[in-house]
Amino acid sequence: MASDPLGTAMLDYQRGGLRGDCRYVDGTETADGHIHENYFTAVGEGDDDFSDRLLALDGPLLDVGCGAGKHALFLQAHGTEVVPFDVSPGAVAAARARGVADAHVADMFDMPYPATRFPNLLANGTQLGLGGSIAGIRALLCEFARVTTSDATAFVDEYDPAALDDPGEMLGYRPDPREGVAHRAFHFEYDRDGERLVGETLHFLLVSPDRLRDACVGTPWTVVKVDHRGVYYRARLAK
Template sequence: MKDLFGKAILDFQTHNSPEDLITETSISEPDEMSVAYLFRSFDEMPKLEQEALLLAKGKILDVGCGAGSHALFLQNQRNLDVLPVDISSNAIKACQLRGLQNARVQDVLDIRGETFDTILLLMNGTGIFGTLAQTSKYLLALQSLLNPGGQILIDSSDIIYMFDEDEDGGKWIPGDDYYGELTFTISYKNETDAPFPWLYLDYNTLQNAANANGLHCELICEGEHFDYLARLF
């Protein structure tokens, strides 16, 4: 991986002629995304993200922190102890430049010997699971990082709306895989990263997976476009 997503973040932070990211999935055409969106303030965030940041408590792990906007709010506005992690070294450099000195390059599956009161996975937090088959592995890993009484706050979307309807009003979904399993590709400054799997989970499927792995799951709120925030505990 060329870490183009992180490169865009670091370019924006260091004023190094940032450009829009181009994102494409296995079911959608290329789309431009302004990297500035990743640097948004609390007031600019969607309702789901705001709700998650207000529900966060205690020692917090921010998984896939990106540019660090969520962690910055928790650190600077709520004075909470937050550990931002991301697999992108460029993104973590940007986080550190923004004042998140303890931000570190880390895969959540590799964290050992640390526990948290709140684990955040936002901006389609189920994406890092990759596929439905990997969901249990991630949920068990996240559960192992929770303190007693701890919580996982995670968001995603039900993307069934993106598929065509057949004559009977049902959805036509190609292939045998779960419809939320997409392949994602990122391009930036005329470079393209290797495609990677990215998972959107509808709420019922997340709830079933959570229950199967010994977690309770509750719906906190729903957004304006088939998206939702859930709490696992």
């Protein structure tokens, strides 16, 4: 798993603990990967409203980029059918080890599911920004639309560059002259038993809620609700 440092770190954590430091890296700048905080805390910690909204959704729910499976575990525990996948083999192995038996490896840009398969969709982890451009986010939203029903709900999340007081506080931040748009680039490294695993560089487009609405133009989706928590926000989309 030399090309999957983040997923390998998740799997090690699940098996008993990290075997070295996992971190975000952008040039000489680094930050802790927060494996426990981002992937192994309970759903609803500090955000009970969101857990209630998830439980109000009918299954089967598509969990896009499921990571170590915390949302899938939460939904399973409450009787909601969930179909979780991630591009990271290590993350999928960690999710399965935690009891998410249906977790599997897949690519959100080319999902292996038939049209209108899912009544609801969750894409948590600011993955929408991996579209890389407004057009790329629009194309990803169209792929989300393809696999969901005509009355589907989707929850996505993002960072709002317009709400970022100090860009220097966000590792990998890159400015953009357009209003409500910025970029973020970094890769993961995991020093595992003396071997350094280095991942590919990830490029995220950061968009404000207004720019997310622009990206929805030409897709079946409409932004119906935005919940801000500082620079981070979660958006509910409906068809």
